[in-house]
Amino acid sequence: MSQSGATVSQECITAFNELKLNKKYKYIIYKLSDDFKEIVVEEASDDKEWDSFREKLINATTKNKNSQGATGKGPRYAIYDFEYSLASGDGIRNKITFLAWSPDDAGIQPKMIYASSKEALKRSLTGIAVELQANDSDDIEYDSILKTVSKGLAA
Amino acid sequence: MAQQPLSSAVPPTDIYGGDEVSALVLDPGYCSTRAGWAGEDVPKSILPSFYGHIGSTNTNLFGDEYLIPREGLEVRNYMNRDSVVEDWDVAPKFWENMLVKRLQPERPTAPGKNGLNDDPKKDGEGDVSMDGATAEAAAEAQEEQEQEKALQENPLLVTEAPWNTSKAREKTTEVIMETWGCPAFWLSRTPTLSAFAAGKATALVIDIGGSNTNVTAVHDGMVLKRSIQRSPVGGLWLSSQIRSMFEHAEPKVALTPTYLIENKTPVDALAPAQARLRKFPFQIADSFRRYEEERVLTEFKESVVEVWRGNPGPYRAQGTEDFIKTQPGRVFEMPDGYNQMWREQRYRASEGMFDESVGYPLPEAERITKEQTIPSLIRAALEAVDVDLRPNLLGNVVVTGATSLINGFNDRLNNELIGMYPGVKIKIHAAGLTSERRFGAWVGGSILSSLGTFHQMWISRKEYEENGPGIVEKRCK
Numbered sequence: 167m168s169q170s171g172a173t174v175s176q177e178c179i180t181a182f183n184e185l186k187l188n189k190k191y192k193y194i195i196y197k198l199s200d201d202f203k204e205i206v207v208e209e210a211s212d213d214k215e216w217d218s219f220r221e222k223l224i225n226a227t228t229k230n231k232n233s234q235g236a237t238g239k240g241p242r243y244a245i246y247d248f249e250y251s252l253a254s255g256d257g258i259r260n261k262i263t264f265l266a267w268s269p270d271d272a273g274i275q276p277k278m279i280y281a282s283s284k285e286a287l288k289r290s291l292t293g294i295a296v297e298l299q300a301n302d303s304d305d306i307e308y309d310s311i312l313k314t315v316s317k318g319l320a321a
Numbered sequence: 322m323a324q325q326p327l328s329s330a331v332p333p334t335d336i337y338g339g340d341e342v343s344a345l346v347l348d349p350g351y352c353s354t355r356a357g358w359a360g361e362d363v364p365k366s367i368l369p370s371f372y373g374h375i376g377s378t379n380t381n382l383f384g385d386e387y388l389i390p391r392e393g394l395e396v397r398n399y400m401n402r403d404s405v406v407e408d409w410d411v412a413p414k415f416w417e418n419m420l421v422k423r424l425q426p427e428r429p430t431a432p433g434k435n436g437l438n439d440d441p442k443k444d445g446e447g448d449v450s451m452d453g454a455t456a457e458a459a460a461e462a463q464e465e466q467e468q469e470k471a472l473q474e475n476p477l478l479v480t481e482a483p484w485n486t487s488k489a490r491e492k493t494t495e496v497i498m499e500t501w502g503c504p505a506f507w508l509s510r511t512p513t514l515s516a517f518a519a520g521k522a523t524a525l526v527i528d529i530g531g532s533n534t535n536v537t538a539v540h541d542g543m544v545l546k547r548s549i550q551r552s553p554v555g556g557l558w559l560s561s562q563i564r565s566m567f568e569h570a571e572p573k574v575a576l577t578p579t580y581l582i583e584n585k586t587p588v589d590a591l592a593p594a595q596a597r598l599r600k601f602p603f604q605i606a607d608s609f610r611r612y613e614e615e616r617v618l619t620e621f622k623e624s625v626v627e628v629w630r631g632n633p634g635p636y637r638a639q640g641t642e643d644f645i646k647t648q649p650g651r652v653f654e655m656p657d658g659y660n661q662m663w664r665e666q667r668y669r670a671s672e673g674m675f676d677e678s679v680g681y682p683l684p685e686a687e688r689i690t691k692e693q694t695i696p697s698l699i700r701a702a703l704e705a706v707d708v709d710l711r712p713n714l715l716g717n718v719v720v721t722g723a724t725s726l727i728n729g730f731n732d733r734l735n736n737e738l739i740g741m742y743p744g745v746k747i748k749i750h751a752a753g754l755t756s757e758r759r760f761g762a763w764v765g766g767s768i769l770s771s772l773g774t775f776h777q778m779w780i781s782r783k784e785y786e787e788n789g790p791g792i793v794e795k796r797c798k
Contacts, residue, residue, distance in 0.1 A: 169513075169542050171774035203774050241520060268520035270750065274757065277520025278768040284522045285541050299523055299717055301748070314712075 170282035172198060174205045174290045181210045182291045185247055186262060193219050196243040196287060200229060202279050205287050208242070216308040219246065223267045224303050228276045241268040241280035243287055245294075250312060250320040261295040261315050264288060270301050344476040344770045345420055348511075348763035349412075351400045352531030352556065355763040356419040359478065360771030363756045364763050366423040371398050371612055372415060381411060383418045388612065390580055392603040396612045402532045402553070404482045406489055413496045420501075421471050470502025476779050477503045478770040480762045483510045483537055483544045484551070490797075491790040498785050505779035507770065508797040510544050512537040514765030515721045518757065519750045525702065525714040527695070527734070528761075529722035531556040534674075536698040538706050538714055543798065547705040552693035554674050556724040559626065560618040562670040565681035570666070577657045578613035585658035594657040617656060625651045628675075628729035629668040631736040636672045637679050671727060675737060696737050712745055720751040721761035 184190040190212065197208040208226075213219065228240025244265040251258045266284055268277050288294065296315050300306045312320050344359035350370060357364035373382035374395045382388075388396065399415050401407040477497055481490065490508060497506045512526035516539045526537050534555045538548035567574035572591065577598070585596035629636040633644065642665045650664035673680030677691050691697055703711050715738065720731060731751050738747045752758045769775060780796050788795070 169517075169778065170769065170772050171777040172772075173774070202772060266522065270520070272520065274518055274520075274752075274764065275768050278517045278765060279772060281517045281520050281522045282542060282769060282772075283774075288541070299521060299713065301520070301717070301750070305716075 169285065170279060172203055172205060172279070172283035172286055174286050175199075175207075177207050178205055178287065179290055181207050182245060182293075185210070185245060186293050189247070191247070193244060193246045195219075195222060195226075196245075197226070197228070197240070198279060198283065205243070205283060219244075220303075220306050220308075223265075223300075223306060224269075226267070228272070238276075239269045239272040240276055241266070241272055243267070243280070243284065245291070248296075248312060248315045250316055252316075252319050253321040254319070255321075259316065259319075262293055263311075263315050264291070264294045264297040265306070266297070266299045267306070268299070268301055269303075343474060344478060345424065345472070346478045346480075346763055346766040346770055347416055347420060348480040348760065348766060349400065349404075349406070349416070350531060351398065351402060351404050351533070354415065354419065355760050356416070356424060357763065357767065358424065359767050361767055362764070364760055364767075366419045367760075368415075368419060368423075369612075370400050370415075371396050372411070373397075381414065383415050384423075388609070390601055390605055390609070393606075394609055395606045396608040402557075403484070403551075404530070404533055405485055406492070409492055413500055416496075417471055417501070420475075420477070470500070472497075472501040472503045475503060476505040476507075476770070477501070478507045478509060478766045480509050480511050480514060480766055482533075483512055483535070483546070483549050485510075487794055490793050494785070494790040494793045498782065498790075503782075505776075505781045506785075507779055508793055509762075509766055509769065511762035512539050512544055513542055514763075514769065515761040516719055516765075517542070517769065518761055518765035519719045519721075519752070521717050521719060521750070523710075523713055524717040524719045524750075525699070526719045526721065527699070527725070529555060529695075529720070529724040529730070531723065534695065534698065534722070534724070536695075536702040538702055538710070540706075540710065545706055548702040550698040550702045550705075552689065552695075552698055553687070554689060554693055554695060555722070556619075556622070557615075558687065558689070559622060559671060559674070559724065559727075560615060561683055561687050562673060562681050563618050563621055563626070564614075565683055566666055566670050569681060570661075574655065574659065574661070575657065576614050576617060577655065578610060578617055579656040580613055582656050585656075588658050588660070590652070590661050592659075594655070594659040596657040621653055622724075622727065625653045625663050625667045626671050626727055627667055628671045628727055628733045630729050630732045635676070636668060637676055642669075675733065695734070696741060699738070700741065715742055715745050715747050718747065718749045720749055721758055723759040725751065726755060726758055 178196055181194050185194060191210045192212050192214050194210045195208045196205055199206050223242055223244065226240045226242045227237045229237055244267060246263045246265060248261045248263050249258060268280055298314065346357055346359050348355040352370060354368050354370045355364035356366045368384050373387045374397045375393050376395065377393050399406060399408045399411040406412045479493055497503045511528065515526050515528060516524040522542045523540050526539055528535050532555055533551055533553065535549060535551035538545040567576055581598050583597045583599040588595050634641050645665040645668060650662040651667060652660055652662050654660040669679060670681065674695050677689055677694050703714065731749055735747065735749055757764055780792055785792055
């Protein structure tokens with residue numbers, strides 16, 4: 167269980183398995199429900215365009231309890247199925263990557279909730295190859311992430 | 322999906338399930354102790370961990386307002402320099418003073434219960450279940466309406482240093498459950514809370530505090546024990562540097578605390594002070610004077626001291642001091658009116674945090690070694706963790722602690738890290754708000770314990786009663 171006590175809804179695992187086993191999705195974005203009690207799927211998509219995925223994270227919002235429900239920048243969790251060919255020409259690799267997105271300019275409370283609940287989601291999803299933390303838009307440039315994910319072996 | 326706004330008249334029904342949990346957060350440190358309500362942005366009560374002790378009547382006085390010149394008053398501290406509780410007779414009283422007397426309004430009902438700061442005495446059963454306000458009461462039917470204790474309605478989260486001893490943890494647990502009668506509690510390690518408050522479950526936490534500096538790797542919300550590095554390079558050490566700097570200044574600067582000054586006349590820079598000192602008809606304890614000196618030094622640290630950022634060259638390099646001498650300095654006026662401009666000295670005093678070969682001479686006991694400088698602590702902490710984890714930690718450095726607020730600290734730290742780990746992406750996260758930096762762990766604890774979901778995490782009274790104080794070692798890892 168996570169340190170915050172938040173739980174993971176079944177749909178999170180179902181969507182992940184669809185991605186992992188059936189390649190139905192390219193990425194899944196998870197968020198905490200509005201009462202911050204449960205992690206749910208915000209979006210699962212087969213859109214292969216990294217930039218639209220990136221935009222979605224950058225524009226993600228969340229409610230902030232302390233400022234009377236005003237919305238501000240919000241953290242998210244995401245699963246992205248990286249596919250790349252090796253520079254050595256040895257074929258194609260897939261790496262299912264877990265991304266914890268917590269923009270520095272999000273409110274302290276949502277950041278805290280996401281950070282302390284991450285463990286719950288990560289443990290429920292089996293088969294994650296790489297895990298990353300990202301805190302500003304520079305951290306989620308495709309090239310730099312791919313380099314980390316592939317340990318520099320991608321073409 | 323639009324949600325109906327909750328009617329505020331309806332209290333939450335499950336135990337601590339609502340977001341109003343009336344939980345308290347306590348964050349004890351060597352220099353100050355912070356306490357407040359969960360969910361608030363800053364601790365409502367901040368007291369120096371130093372307290373007044375009067376030997377003749379054996380009384381203890383808690384709070385800054387009592388630390389005044391007074392016959393027989395000695396200043397003591399209930400913590401030791403390692404930020405672990407030392408005096409278990411005083412600590413619970415000190416905490417109770419904050420958690421009850423300073424945080425909670427006096428309850429108008431039942432004067433019998435108002436002996437808040439005394440030992441709770443049995444006061445017949447009766448009007449314990451006040452009215453609907455305490456919805457917990459129903460759910461806690463198994464909890465007999467036993468004697469009134471100080472904090473029967475408040476779950477409590479207490480922070481602790483990552484090296485806190487298991488004996489101290491059990492002791493804390495006993496105080497919480499037996500003395501105060503809390504319905505539930507939790508102990509959290511400060512680096513985890515600081516990392517969470519920065520939105521990170523994995524981070525290298527650098528906490529530059531008052532009596533201690535520690536560097537700790539946190540992975541997925543767990544403190545990696547092997548990585549914990551600590552040293553005395555904190556606020557008090559910096560004070561010693563400044564004392565030594567005053568000592569070696571030309572002319573020597575006298576450190577006269579404010580309480581001794583009756584009146585003063587303005588003087589020119591570097592001219593001897595023109596002040597009349599106050600006389601007291603009784604002996605002032607050395608510990609009191611030292612505490613008061615520390616106040617002056619704190620002000621000096623806040624307004625004058627700066628960390629050398631490393632441009633155009635390292636401080637120890639030839640020519641750097643001469644360069645700084647040409648730069649604008651800062652003027653500081655001592656309580657007795659003496660004032661002067663501080664230039665390279667204000668950098669030199671803090672330089673020892675990074676480079677043990679620079680700085681002012683200190684007595685043997687306070688001198689630090691190369692291994693105790695901040696860069697060495699970081700290196701040692703990283704070397705103690707898995708190689709694969711290191712880049713992730715360096716990309717998520719969390720800086721907290723009040724002493725990190727010294728001007729230029731983060732820039733210097735960044736430069737040091739880039740020099741130590743070329744080619745690795747380094748990112749330092751330090752809260753912009755002063756209060757989040759000073760009370761990082763408290764703020765983290767405040768948010769964590771105010772989460773509606775956290776009620777499943779608290780160690781409940783029932784669990785404690787079944788397992789005894791040892792439960793804390795099992796649950797709060």
